[in-house]
Amino acid sequence: MLVIGATGTLGRQVVRRALDEGYDVRCLVRPRQNPADFLRDWGATTVSGDLTKPETLPAAFVGIHTVVDASTARPEEDTYAIDWKAKVACIQTAASMGIQRYVFYSIDKCDQHQEVPLMKMKSAVEEYLKVSGMNYTVLRLCGFMQPLISGYAVPVLEEQPLWGTDDDTRTAYLDTQDVAKMTLAACRRDEAVNKVMTLAGPKSYSVREVIALCEKLGGAEAKVSKVPVLVLKATRALTRFFQWTAPASDRLAFAEVLASGVKFDAPMEETYEILGMDASETTSLEEYLEEYFSKILKKLKEVGGQSRQKDFYL
Numbered sequence: 424m425l426v427i428g429a430t431g432t433l434g435r436q437v438v439r440r441a442l443d444e445g446y447d448v449r450c451l452v453r454p455r456q457n458p459a460d461f462l463r464d465w466g467a468t469t470v471s472g473d474l475t476k477p478e479t480l481p482a483a484f485v486g487i488h489t490v491v492d493a494s495t496a497r498p499e500e501d502t503y504a505i506d507w508k509a510k511v512a513c514i515q516t517a518a519s520m521g522i523q524r525y526v527f528y529s530i531d532k533c534d535q536h537q538e539v540p541l542m543k544m545k546s547a548v549e550e551y552l553k554v555s556g557m558n559y560t561v562l563r564l565c566g567f568m569q570p571l572i573s574g575y576a577v578p579v580l581e582e583q584p585l586w587g588t589d590d591d592t593r594t595a596y597l598d599t600q601d602v603a604k605m606t607l608a609a610c611r612r613d614e615a616v617n618k619v620m621t622l623a624g625p626k627s628y629s630v631r632e633v634i635a636l637c638e639k640l641g642g643a644e645a646k647v648s649k650v651p652v653l654v655l656k657a658t659r660a661l662t663r664f665f666q667w668t669a670p671a672s673d674r675l676a677f678a679e680v681l682a683s684g685v686k687f688d689a690p691m692e693e694t695y696e697i698l699g700m701d702a703s704e705t706t707s708l709e710e711y712l713e714e715y716f717s718k719i720l721k722k723l724k725e726v727g728g729q730s731r732q733k734d735f736y737l
Contacts, residue, residue: 428494
């Protein structure tokens with residue numbers, strides 16, 4: 424198995440899960456100052472390559488049966504280069520080299536929100552993959568639990584301000600470990616071949632509900648600074664006129680989706696059946712945050728209960 428984007432939040436969980444299930448795992452990693460030693464320590468093989476340079480890709484695909492593509496642009500990177508051009512290059516390389524299965528992570532409802540550049544690119548990659556001639560599985564994701572720690576849990580514990588919006592958008596968050604588990608199930612199951620499936624958590628939450636849950640578990644009141652969605656939309660309208668702020672404009676385009684009060688969620692009964700899994704195997708957001716807060720509050724108690732330094736939230 425080749426994992427692309429193996430150093431990311433989701434990619435590393437896929438690598439660990441695949442290794443635990445007995446796969447020989449190869450990771451495509453870019454040449455970097457801080458090499459991905461932890462992947463090799465786990466037992467994976469790393470191959471250097473640059474997604475923006477197609478000529479560096481073929482060597483990583485030699486002898487590979489399944490590709491899991493978890494790569495996406497970082498905030499400082501060119502989204503178009505990574506999430507469209509590089510994806511096309513990877514799919515072309517995989518198809519030409521006879522890869523048997525290509526697993527691609529997309530975004531829930533990407534086909535319904537073409538006004539958002541990233542969602543439009545994800546939808547276009549889905550269509551490109553469908554006509555590639557390879558067996559594929561597209562996993563559309565709603566949202567991850569992990570970013571909620573730095574975004575909401577830590578500020579609550581530190582009694583620091585946090586940002587919220589006044590929208591009614593709801594998201595069914597998943598633990599990335601559960602996404603990795605579902606991914607490996609999809610790789611094993613013939614029923615998942617040439618399927619587009621949305622992976623959703625047990626329940627969807629608004630930002631207000633996530634903050635309230637953190638307040639309850641952390642035993643502290645959050646200092647919330649609300650940003651009206653209309654302000655985000657106005658900011659996008661301003662930034663889109665300037666070439667050097669185009670990436671910011673693209674990201675602020677999500678404000679258009681927020682304003683619609685969309686629900687990033689989906690029924691999972693059929694998906695669990697396809698994957699051969701049970702809903703009880705999926706971690707709920709309450710369980711995830713409760714485990715986090717219990718560990719951190721225990722650690723704070725051990726050191727005297729006064730410190731709120733970030734060192735304790737690693």
